[in-house]
Amino acid sequence: xxxxxxxxxxxxxxxxxxxxxxxxxxxxxxxxxxxxxxxxxxxxxxxxxxxxxxxxxxxxxxxxxxxxxxxxxxxxxxxxxxxxxxxxxxxxxxxxxxxxxxxxxxxxxxxxxxxxxxxxxxxxxxxxxxxxxxxxxxxxxxxxxxxxxxxxxxxxxxxxxxxxxxxxxxxxxxxxxxxxxxxxxxxxxxxxxxxxxxxxxxxxxxxxxxxxxxxxxxxxxxxxxxxxxxxxxxxxxxxxxxxxxxxxxxxxxxxxxxxxxxxxxxxxxxxxxxxxxxxxxxxxxxxxxxxxxxxxxxxxxxxxxxxxxxxxxxxxxxxxxxxxxxxxxxxxxxxxxxxxxxxxxxxxxxxxxxxxxxxxxxxxxxxxxxxxxxxxxxxxxxxxxxxxxxxxxxxxxxxxxxxxxxxxxxxxxxxxxxxxxxxxxxxxxxxxxxx
Numbered sequence: 035x036x037x038x039x040x041x042x043x044x045x046x047x048x049x050x051x052x053x054x055x056x057x058x059x060x061x062x063x064x065x066x067x068x069x070x071x072x073x074x075x076x077x078x079x080x081x082x083x084x085x086x087x088x089x090x091x092x093x094x095x096x097x098x099x100x101x102x103x104x105x106x107x108x109x110x111x112x113x114x115x116x117x118x119x120x121x122x123x124x125x126x127x128x129x130x131x132x133x134x135x136x137x138x139x140x141x142x143x144x145x146x147x148x149x150x151x152x153x154x155x156x157x158x159x160x161x162x163x164x165x166x167x168x169x170x171x172x173x174x175x176x177x178x179x180x181x182x183x184x185x186x187x188x189x190x191x192x193x194x195x196x197x198x199x200x201x202x203x204x205x206x207x208x209x210x211x212x213x214x215x216x217x218x219x220x221x222x223x224x225x226x227x228x229x230x231x232x233x234x235x236x237x238x239x240x241x242x243x244x245x246x247x248x249x250x251x252x253x254x255x256x257x258x259x260x261x262x263x264x265x266x267x268x269x270x271x272x273x274x275x276x277x278x279x280x281x282x283x284x285x286x287x288x289x290x291x292x293x294x295x296x297x298x299x300x301x302x303x304x305x306x307x308x309x310x311x312x313x314x315x316x317x318x319x320x321x322x323x324x325x326x327x328x329x330x331x332x333x334x335x336x337x338x339x340x341x342x343x344x345x346x347x348x349x350x351x352x353x354x355x356x357x358x359x360x361x362x363x364x365x366x367x368x369x370x371x372x373x374x375x376x377x378x379x380x381x382x383x384x385x386x387x388x389x390x391x392x393x394x395x396x397x398x399x400x401x402x403x404x405x406x407x408x409x410x411x412x413x414x415x416x417x418x419x420x421x422x423x424x425x426x427x428x429x430x431x432x433x434x435x436x437x438x439x440x441x442x443x444x445x446x447x448x449x450x451x452x453x454x455x456x457x458x459x460x461x462x463x464x465x466x467x468x469x
Contacts, residue, residue, distance in 0.1 A: 060208045060211055060212060060298070060300050060343040060346075061208075061300045061301075061343065062211075062233070062237070063206065063208045063210075063211035063237065063240055063300075064113070064206060065111055065206055065207055065210075065244055066111075066241045066244055066245060067111060067112045067113070068109075068110070068111055068244065068245055068248040069108075069109070069110045069111075069248075070107075070108070070109045070110075070248045070249075070250065071106075071107075071108055071250065072105075072106065072107045072108075072250065073104075073105070073106045074104075074105045074106075075102070075103070075104050075105075076101070076102070076103035076104075076105075077101070077102055077103075078099075078100070078101040078102075078103075079098075079099070079100050080098070080099050081096070081097055081098035081099065082095075082096065082097055083095075083096045084096070091134065091135050092133075092135065093133065093134055094131070094132075094133040095131065095132050095133070096129075096130075096131045097128065097129060097130045097131070098128070098129045099126070099127065099128045099129075100126070100127045101124070101125075101126045101127075102123075102124070102125050102126075103122065103123075103124050104122065104123040104124075105120070105121070105122045105123075106120070106121050106122075107119065107120045107121075108120075108152075109248075113157070113160050113161070114156065114157050114160070115154070115155065115156055115157065116153075116154070116155040116157075117152070117153075117154045117155075118152050118153055118154075119150075119151075119152035119154075120149075120150075120151055120152055121148075121149065121150045121151075122147075122148070122149045123147075123148055124145075124146070124147040124148075124149075125144070125145070125146050125147075126144070126145040126146075127142075127143070127144050128141075128142075128143040128144075128145075129141070129142055129143075130143070139180065139181075140180070140181040141178065141179070141180050141181070142177075142178075142179045142180075142181075143176070143177065143178055143179075144176070144177045145174075145175070145176045145177075146173075146174070146175045146176075147172070147173070147174045148171075148172070148173045148174075149171070149172050149173075150169065150170070150171040150172075151169070151170045151171075152168070152169060153166060153167065153168040153197075154166070154167050154168075155201075157204070161203075161204040162202055162203065162204070163200070163201075163202050164200065164201055164202070164204075165199075165200050166197070166198070166199050166200065166201060166305060166307070167196070167197065167198055168195075168196070168197035168198075168199075168307070168309070169195070169196050169197070170193070170194070170195040170196075170197075171193070171194055171195075172191075172192070172193045173190075173191075173192050173193075174189075174190070174191045175188075175189065175190040175191075176188070176189045176190075186318075186319075187317075187318065187319050188316075188317070188318040188319075189315075189316070189317050189318075190315070190316045191313070191314070191315045192312075192313065192314045192315075193311070193312070193313050194311065194312045194313075195309055195310070195311045196309065196310060197307045197308070197309040198307065198308055198309075199305055199306050199307035199308060200305065200306060201303055201304055201305030201306065202303070202304050202305075203301060203302045203303035203304055204301050204303060205299050205300070205301035205302070205303050205339060205341055206299060206300055206301050207297065207298070207299050208298050208299060208300050208343070209295050209296065209297055209298045210240040210241075210243040210244045210247070211236065211237070211240040212295075212298055212346075212386075213240070213243060213289070213290075213293060213295055213389070214236050214237075214239035214240040214243060215236055215346070216289055216293075216388070216389060217239070217285075217286065217289045217290065218231040218235060218236060218239060218274075219231070220285055220289060221274075221282065221285055221286070224281060224285065225276070226275070226276060226277070226279065226281060226282045226285070227274050227275065227276060228273060228274060228275065228276045229273075229274070231274065235272060235274065238268065238272065239265070239268065239269075242264060242265065242268055243265075246260075246261045246264055246265075258291060261290065262283075262286065262287060262290065262291075265286065265290065266286070289389065293389035293390070294389055294390055294392075294426075295389060296384070296386055296392055298341075298343065298349060298384075298386070299341040299349075300341055300342065300343055301340075301341060302338070302339065302340040302341070302342075303337075303338070303339050303340075304336075304337070304338050305336070305337050306334070306335070306336050307334070307335050307336075307337070308332065308333075308334050308335075309332065309333045309334075309335065310330070310331070310332045310333075310362075311330070311331050311332070311333065312328070312329075312330050313328060313329055313330075314326070314327070314328040315327050315328070326365070327365050327366055328364075328365045329361065329363065329364040329365065329372060330361075330362040330363040330364075331359050331360060331361050331362060331372050332359075332360050332362055333357050333358065333359045333360070334357070334358055335355060335356065335357040335358075336355070336356050337353070337354070337355045338352075338353070338354045338355075339352070339353045340352045340353075347385060347386055347387055348383060348384070348385055348386075349383065349384040349386070350381075350382070350383055351380075351381070351382045351383075351384065351396075352379075352380070352381045352382075353378075353379065353380050354378070354379040354380075355376075355377070355378045355379070356375075356376075356377050357375065357376045357377075358374075358375050358376075359372060359373065359374050359375070359376070360372075360373055361373050371403075371405050371413055372405075374402065374403035374405065374413075375402070375403050376400075376401070376402045376403075377399075377400075377401040377402070378398075378399065378400045378401070379398070379399045380396055380397065380398040380399070381396065381397055382394060382395060382396030382397070383395055383396075388428075390428035391426065391427050391428045392425070392426050393423070393424065393425045393426075393427075394422075394423065394424045394425075395421075395422070395423040395424075396420075396421075396422050396423075397419075397420070397421050398419070398420040398421075398422070399417070399418070399419055399420075400417075400418040400420075401415060401416065401417050401418070402415070402416055402418075403415055403416075404416050404446070414446055415446075416444065416445065416446045417444070417445045417446070418442070418443070418444050418445075419441075419442070419443045419444075420440065420441070420442050420443075421440070421441040422438070422439070422440045422441075423438065423439045423440075424436075424437070424438040424439075425437050425438070432466055432467040432468075433464075433465070433466050433467075434464075434465045434466075435462075435463070435464055435465075436462075436463045436465075437460070437461055437462035437463060438460060438461050439458075439459075439460040440458070440459045440460065441456075441457075441458050442455075442456070442457045442458075442459075443455070443456050443457075444456075
């Protein structure tokens with residue numbers, strides 16, 4: 035515990051003594067207009083076959099699985115609109131066979147999951163007042179068929195949500211602007227530029243970087259050729275380069291192709307949402323009557339998010355959400371009391387000294403009402419605290435260190451045999467390339 039407090043003290047002192055870079059302000063960057071479509075597919079086939087004898091009896095075990103994953107995403111950004119849309123289709127088939135002597139069991143399992151999620155923001159005034167719609171659809175079904183047996187199972191769940199609301203503010207991604215500073219400043223420090231880069235040079239470089247990263251390529255080699263050629267052409271047009279030496283190309287390629295660019299944002303956003311939700315579940319087991327349950331709820335919520343770069347190296351991130359759920363209709367009281375509240379908040383600091391080293395620390399809180407069905411017919415308020423730290427330290431091309439430490443505390447447990455619950459987890463990894 036003393037070590038933890040020492041770390042927090044060092045971080046606080048660091049924030050107070052780090053000098054703000056007066057010539058570079060991340061909040062000045064506005065992402066250019068772009069659209070990106072992606073359609074990715076994944077196929078997997080696998081299986082095993084095992085045969086052996088034991089105590090004079092023959093055994094045979096086999097299994098086979100097949101998975102298809104189809105994902106489509108669409109991202110669009112303009113000064114008037116922000117859109118994110120994703121849909122996935124995931125069917126899966128599993129066959130299992132277990133034979134012992136003359137007894138044989140065969141099982142066929144099929145799972146199907148279809149998911150649609152996303153949001154669309156329409157700004158009534160640039161970067162300020164906006165309207166928001168956030169749909170969420172999920173369909174899941176599973177079938178468990180055991181040959182020559184009545185142990186069949188069928189399960190299906192449908193969930194539909196549609197969030198409607200409004201808000202004020204805008205959060206802008208600024209990672210490309212941050213990267214443009216490092217690239218141009220590094221070239222200038224090596225004496226490879228005719229003049230020192232200006233704010234306009236940083237903005238033009240970052241704008242082109244954003245457009246290049248949102249182009250769709252199917253050949254990684256061609257992508258890098260196109261990107262580096264475009265960046266070189268921009269610097270040539272702006273009269274930045276003093277020469278085209280090998281040092282210039284290796285530096286540009288290193289900071290563009292091999293940088294571990296973290297996601298950094300700037301801005302704040304306050305939104306109010308009203309989200310109706312409908313859930314339906316059906317379950318069929320053996321020869322028992324088919325069971326069906328459903329409910330309809332509506333959840334007003336208010337959310338505040340703020341991401342602020344304190345300087346070139348430090349970010350402060352804060353989020354808070356308050357939600358109240360109201361039951362509109364329920365087939366049977368099998369889900370506990372659906373009238374409940376939830377409060378969550380988090381504050382964190384991120385440290386990025388360069389493109390290969392990063393550290394994060396965050397304090398998170400989650401408070402929620404636990405339904406009576408989980409707490410001996412008594413509704414209670416559960417408080418959860420989480421303190422998490424993570425680090426990735428790049429010492430050299432051969433030596434890297436990464437680790438994390440997480441402390442979790444819960445004041446009430448859904449297990450009747452437990453009260454408070456405290457958990458400490460951590461990991462530390464060392465990567466060293468011998469040759």
